[in-house]
Amino acid sequence: MITFKIEKDGNEFHAWIPELPGCHTHGVTVAEAMENLKDAMKLYLEVELEKNILEQSLQFSE
Numbered sequence: 001m002i003t004f005k006i007e008k009d010g011n012e013f014h015a016w017i018p019e020l021p022g023c024h025t026h027g028v029t030v031a032e033a034m035e036n037l038k039d040a041m042k043l044y045l046e047v048e049l050e051k052n053i054l055e056q057s058l059q060f061s062e
Contacts, residue, residue: 020044
């Protein structure tokens, strides 16, 4: 299960996903923070998938 957290941070909202270390963003409104978090999560997962594929291909070639 993936959860998300949103906190007021000054004049903006900080949003993050505890299960995905380093996956966080912000927005002026809660709605904007949530939209930004969707994008951040997508990018995070794409990068992790690419890293995993690269690691597997390197192991295969050894």
